[in-house]
Structure formats: structure tokens, C-alpha cells
Amino acid sequence: MIKETGNMQAKNLTCISEFQLLILSEDPDLQPVLFGLFLSMYLVAVLGNLLIILAVSSDPHLHTPMYFFLSNLSLADISFISTTVPKMLVNIQTHSRVISYVGCLTQMSLFAIFVCMDDMLLTVMAYDRFVAICHPLQYSVIMSPRLCGFLVLVSFLLSLLDSQLHSLMILKITSFKDVEISSFFCDPSQLLNLSCLNTFSDNIVKYLLAAIYSLFPISGILFSYYKIISSILRIPSSGGKYKAFSTCGSHLAIVCLFFGTASGVYLGSAVSHSPRNGAVASMMYTVVTPMLNPFIYSLRNRDIKRALRRFCQSSVK
Numbered sequence: 161m162i163k164e165t166g167n168m169q170a171k172n173l174t175c176i177s178e179f180q181l182l183i184l185s186e187d188p189d190l191q192p193v194l195f196g197l198f199l200s201m202y203l204v205a206v207l208g209n210l211l212i213i214l215a216v217s218s219d220p221h222l223h224t225p226m227y228f229f230l231s232n233l234s235l236a237d238i239s240f241i242s243t244t245v246p247k248m249l250v251n252i253q254t255h256s257r258v259i260s261y262v263g264c265l266t267q268m269s270l271f272a273i274f275v276c277m278d279d280m281l282l283t284v285m286a287y288d289r290f291v292a293i294c295h296p297l298q299y300s301v302i303m304s305p306r307l308c309g310f311l312v313l314v315s316f317l318l319s320l321l322d323s324q325l326h327s328l329m330i331l332k333i334t335s336f337k338d339v340e341i342s343s344f345f346c347d348p349s350q351l352l353n354l355s356c357l358n359t360f361s362d363n364i365v366k367y368l369l370a371a372i373y374s375l376f377p378i379s380g381i382l383f384s385y386y387k388i389i390s391s392i393l394r395i396p397s398s399g400g401k402y403k404a405f406s407t408c409g410s411h412l413a414i415v416c417l418f419f420g421t422a423s424g425v426y427l428g429s430a431v432s433h434s435p436r437n438g439a440v441a442s443m444m445y446t447v448v449t450p451m452l453n454p455f456i457y458s459l460r461n462r463d464i465k466r467a468l469r470r471f472c473q474s475s476v477k
Contacts, residue, residue, distance in 0.1 A: 179260075180339050181341050198249055213235060215467040237274075275446075277315060279373055336354045344443070414453055
């Protein structure tokens with residue numbers, strides 16, 4: 161399974177065939193509870209996001225840029241949560257912490273793709289709201305079907321690039337400090353921290369990726385909402401202000417939930433050295449956020465609720 165090199169330190173490991181993932185609790189009595197809890201959350205997330213996709217695709221009134229991006233976000237969320245939770249459920253059920261080296265790299269690559277897709281799509285949706293509120297007369301011209309498709313394609317290609325760069329960085333690692341991953345899934349940052357050789361070039365690439373895929377999207381979203389709020393404040397009637405702001409309220413809630421929890425994970429890991437606390441925090445944006453997104457949109461959005469009602473009625477008939 162593991163071969164130790166004689167010329168390196170005792171913990172420098174090569175030829176790793178598997179890693180050990182963190183488990184939330186070692187109490188046997190708590191395992192069925194955890195299994196039931198995470199299975200329920202996973203099913204709610206998948207079914208909720210699937211309903212959003214079906215509602216948008218089945219209702220011609222929702223064939224607009226905003227709902228096109230929302231359905232793509234729901235698809236990304238289904239894929240996102242499916243990269244981490246099923247493996248965790250299997251490990252809980254089999255009382256195992258093991259994930260193979262190939263399985264870990266595959267999970268890490270898929271995780272990087274879909275977390276970046278969430279990142280990019282939330283940024284694109286902020287731009288869509290900016291055009292809708294700040295340039296309403298040119299909205300249908302600017303947000304053409306071709307541009308919408310192009311933005312989703314670029315989001316996917318950028319996410320794929322991020323995933324491939326992380327995979328190349330991991331594949332370059334020839335020796336690891338340990339096989340214990342301080343998370344319940346193969347987090348790219350956790351795997352990079354296990355490298356014995358912390359090279360300057362790898363650090364540059366790591367910080368560059370963090371800037372491109374975190375700071376730029378956040379800056380774009382903040383700038384979009386700065387312009388949106390400025391436009392809303394210029395609307396004379398309070399009813400008009402409420403109507404304008406309500407169109408981006410759901411998106412803003414999801415942005416705060418996703419970026420707030422993700423930032424909390426990485427800032428918290430820098431302050432706290434407790435792996436279990438970090439795993440619980442990671443669960444907020446990898447499991448809870450994809451589960452809550454459909455509720456946020458369906459509860460706050462009258463069009464989605466109407467489309468879901470029509471879809472359910474047609475399904476019953």
C-alpha cells in the first residue's frame with residue numbers, strides 16, 4: 161500500500177495507493193444517525209435542484225436568461241454535491257475511511273470543476289441582474305441567447321482549466337507527509353498541504369488560481385451590486401425600488417451563503433487547527449448550500465412557484 165523512502169524523513173511517503181479521509185464521529189451509535197442525516201440532505205438537494213431544472217425547461221415563461229443561468233446553477237449544484245456526499249455515505253455504511261489514490265484525484269478534479277462552476281455562474285448571474293436593472297431597454301439585445309450560451313461555456317472551460325491545473329500540481333507530488341486528509345473529501349488545498357516539497361512555483365500557481373477564481377468573481381459581483389444599488393436608489397417610488405430589488409434578492413442570498421461559508425472555511429482553517437471543525441465548516445458550502453439554493457429561489461420567486469405548481473399538476477394528470 162505505502163512504500164517508505166530511506167533517504168527521506170520517516171513521514172515522507174511515496175507510492176501511495178490510498179488516502180484516509182476524516183470521519184465526523186467515531187461513535188458507532190452515531191453512524192446510523194449521520195448516515196440518515198446526510199442521505200436526507202443529499203436527496204433533498206438533488207430532488208430540489210432537479211425540480212428547478214424541470215420547472216424552467218417545461219414552462220415557456222421561464223425561458224429567459226435569468227432562469228437559464230439558474231437551471232445551469234442547479235445542474236452544477238447536483239453535480240457538486242454528488243462528488244462528495246455519496247463517497248461519505250459509503251464510508252459511513254462500511255465503517256471505512258479509505259479512498260484510493262485514483263479515486264481521490266478523480267473526486268478532487270470533479271470537485272474543482274463544479275465548485276468553480278458555482279463560482280462563475282453566480283458571477284454571470286450578477287452581471288445578468290446588472291444589465292436587467294441598469295440597462296432594461298437594452299436587456300433583450302445584450303443578453304441574447306448566443307451570449308448566454310457563450311457565458312456558460314466560458315464558465316465551464318475556466319472551471320475545467322482550474323481542475324486540470326490542480327490535477328497537474330497534485331500529480332507532480334512525489335512524496336507526501338501523511339496519508340491522513342483533514343477533510344471528509346479530497347479537497348485540493350488539503351492534498352497540496354500534504355506535499356513534502358512546497359516549491360515556490362507551486363505556491364505562485366496556487367495563489368494565482370485563488371486570485372482568479374475567488375477575488376475576481378467576488379469583485380465582479382460586488383461591482384455589479386454597487387451599480388445595481390445605485391440605480392435602485394434613483395428610482396423615485398418605493399414600490400419600484402422594492403420590485404427592482406426583489407428580482408435580485410434570491411441571487412444575493414445565495415451569493416452570501418456560498419461565498420460566506422466558503423470564506424469562513426478557509427479563514428477558519430488558518431486560525432483554528434482542528435480538522436473536525438474545518439470539516440464541519442466545509443459541510444456548510446459543500447452540502448448545505450446546494451440543498452438550500454432551491455428553497456431560496458422557490459420560496460422567494462413567484463414565477464418559480466407558479467411553474468412548479470403547473471409542473472406538478474401536469475405530472476399528476
